Amino acid sequence: MESSNVMYTVCVLLLLVPRTFTAKPNFIVILMDDMGWGDLGVYGNPAKETPNLDKMAAEGLLFTDFYSASPICSPSRASLLTGRLPVRNGFYTTNEKAKNAYTPQVVVGGIPDSEILFSEALQEAGYRNKIIGKWHLGHRAQYLPLRHGFDEWFGAPNCHYKYNNKNIPNIPVYRDDKMIGRYYDDIKIDPERGLSNLTQMYIEEALIFIEKQAKKKQPFMLYWTPDATHTPLYASEKYRGRSQRGLYGDAVMELDAGIGQILATLKKLNIDRETFVFFSSDNGAATYAHQQGGSNGPFLCGKQTTFEGGHREPAVAWWPGRIAPGQISHQVGTLMDIYLTLLDIAGISYPKGVEFDGHTLISALFNNTEFERPMFYYRGDTLFKVRLGQYKAHLYTWGTPQDAQLMGYHYCPGQYIVNVTTDQMVDHKKEPLLFHLGQDPGEKYIISSSSDEYKAVIGTLLKVVEEHKKTLKRGAPQLNICDSAVQNWSPAGCDEVKRCLPSPKSKPFKCQWPY
């Protein structure tokens, strides 16, 4: 046997041995808010505002075909933390029309106790967990992070919109299990000037948390999820006016710098080789926000839609010494994969009896091999599209609803494709529209249903859909019931900071959603 053959055999055997991770590595999951695939320099944004993320990618692994489970915030975030589709974890509604329900303050529901979040699994295994930023899995007491596997929290349960404290209270900001103030009232955001120090506070919180755990040699999981790129946009004074892109780009630059600081801190503390960092975003860029929204690069439409612009996410994995630098992976992945990936790395067995939609990404991260798996594109509880290999079949299309257009919103600004960017929800199940995402990432060229290519492929895709549907057990819908009384009137701690507000009487009603 020649020595090259011996070497080959050794390599094959090594690859076959499951990688074990002796110590418990730290985890940092960085999730952006409404940031698009095309917002990073490394994904081609011409403004090139992300030198730190680009460096992170150069030092790690960049995913090109990574997805969120939903084109909208709350369901996407619930899916990340549960490893399960919104239709399973309950982040959807069965109310009329509503395909993109989320969790404003009037929603009664939230993350069910029956869901085991990866924070819970890690906590049980001895990790100390902190979330910094937006939670969005329900704002009522029983739904908050410290009830679901997190030891610490600095951030808010909902989006940072401005309210009047009369019919809608301003959003509380929590430290751990108590509110310390409200947005606008206490935590300053100047929406006219797009000015706030929040991202800097989030950065500082992260650095302090990391340093503290490193000192104690305490394995930790940090879920860092700032929201400066969600409207109303903001950046701190130092970053205002610095980008070519206006406020949106300023916010990107500040977040990028923060990520740079986080990675530098890991290096400084000499725990970079013990820390797995993953960067992504919750859904596609909010193209309806015009220049206040991000970029989905070459992809079609954005947030709210099941076109690539709504679901395709930037994604970078970083772990010096463990993940080889400068890699690109075309593995079809999803935020729901983070769950099992973290558990695998930490050597924790999977919770029993749970039907996960995510897979482990171990093979992609450490061997850069790919496995085939379907990707399902949901809006709410409705399966709109499915991808397998390079093919994507559209069971339903829905671009910008007519009434949204009348209000000046457009999910696909400047884009128009006949029969594809439809202004109503159109059922194509009888003859799904087929696209080849490799040759046509922008979903511009429908593959003719009379072509051999179509006939060769469509059956397999539809079979995948059938199998998926057969095994799908729906969770109880969490976003059906609304009630003004459940809003953040008097969260825990409100008395200490004198921010309790009088609550109206409970009057539950069916939540209404425009689309």
Add this chain to the structure above:
Amino acid sequence: MESSNVMYTVCVLLLLVPRTFTAKPNFIVILMDDMGWGDLGVYGNPAKETPNLDKMAAEGLLFTDFYSASPICSPSRASLLTGRLPVRNGFYTTNEKAKNAYTPQVVVGGIPDSEILFSEALQEAGYRNKIIGKWHLGHRAQYLPLRHGFDEWFGAPNCHYKYNNKNIPNIPVYRDDKMIGRYYDDIKIDPERGLSNLTQMYIEEALIFIEKQAKKKQPFMLYWTPDATHTPLYASEKYRGRSQRGLYGDAVMELDAGIGQILATLKKLNIDRETFVFFSSDNGAATYAHQQGGSNGPFLCGKQTTFEGGHREPAVAWWPGRIAPGQISHQVGTLMDIYLTLLDIAGISYPKGVEFDGHTLISALFNNTEFERPMFYYRGDTLFKVRLGQYKAHLYTWGTPQDAQLMGYHYCPGQYIVNVTTDQMVDHKKEPLLFHLGQDPGEKYIISSSSDEYKAVIGTLLKVVEEHKKTLKRGAPQLNICDSAVQNWSPAGCDEVKRCLPSPKSKPFKCQWPY
């Protein structure tokens, strides 16, 4: 005076001293054919087919805002080599309608002797110059490369379309000043299978040329301009089917690999630190070619248009030891800048009495500083648009002409912006459409003419246009007269390879162009 101040002063003085280049460095100008900004991995193509170009960018400087002088081949190439706009060097027509004239075989004109190409300036200074690939500056004897500053040539004067040798001859392939065969007849291209060895031949030619000059310590300029990404697409057997994107991506991968070989050869020969390499493309991706065309990333429309997708080009500068690695430049640049940049680097004084449209890029390349300059977007001899800073004013708009659409062509597939992607040439000179390319690289959001922003900016832009027009001296139009007799019937050398074809009688006519 503190030492840091001394250091600062020394640095400032150093920057102020014009860089002199003691020896004559070699030059390699790599020009792609119809490759788009969004085709490179480093500019965000999800297929990531260009590891070598991405590495080249990581080792050098990447331009984000680099342009061609024309959205179509011949005029763009004439501008590169002359440093002057087509309207000056004659690569336009005054015939009806024709805004995008080029040089098919029936065209009588070509590059005038009065134009001094950078190849001529370099040749005079002792450089040995070779062009490998497509010339496109006129195919009649007096227009060919060896009459215009090149010492060697391997390639063809026109595009590699297939003809019938009856009313139109197949295109000759030249070695130096003689044809050695014709496309399809002798140099095999299989358009059905998209198969040809041409790119491999071009790579080999380049490597041999470089090695030869290095051995002789002969300063050289290589203009490497293969055409595999221009329809009809082709790749060699080794690359067919290798990309996610089909034949177009296969061609990109092969070209990328070739560029990798060229750079590796420079390193192997230890002349990488003596060789300035510049990579770009002649115009935007040919979006009308559907999946047979490339990607213009987030930009609007493509080849044939004056939207960003027609003019914005990938551009990478590489020179180990001289250009610092990993840089990004937002300098607004153009292919016409290459001329004076090469002359500056070679220490050659500029030709006297020539009005250049290009500037030297020395400051961007070696100090990464930016200077402001207007960018003019021409179609033929008509100024359609102007850019200054981040603002772009549209004097004319023209998307896809109606009759092109009827034939199934679309320059802006999947894109539609009211009043912008017009299907006729629309005059906006009275109230130019204004865009901010930083905030809106996709030219989606017209800045309202009643806004303060518009009023503050439009005057300056129009003044720039006026100044430009005042000083503009038009060259005699080269693309007005056509004649079937001037086609490549009997190029020099045809008798030796027995490929002379009978020519019809001369019958000059006014060239007709659809748009």
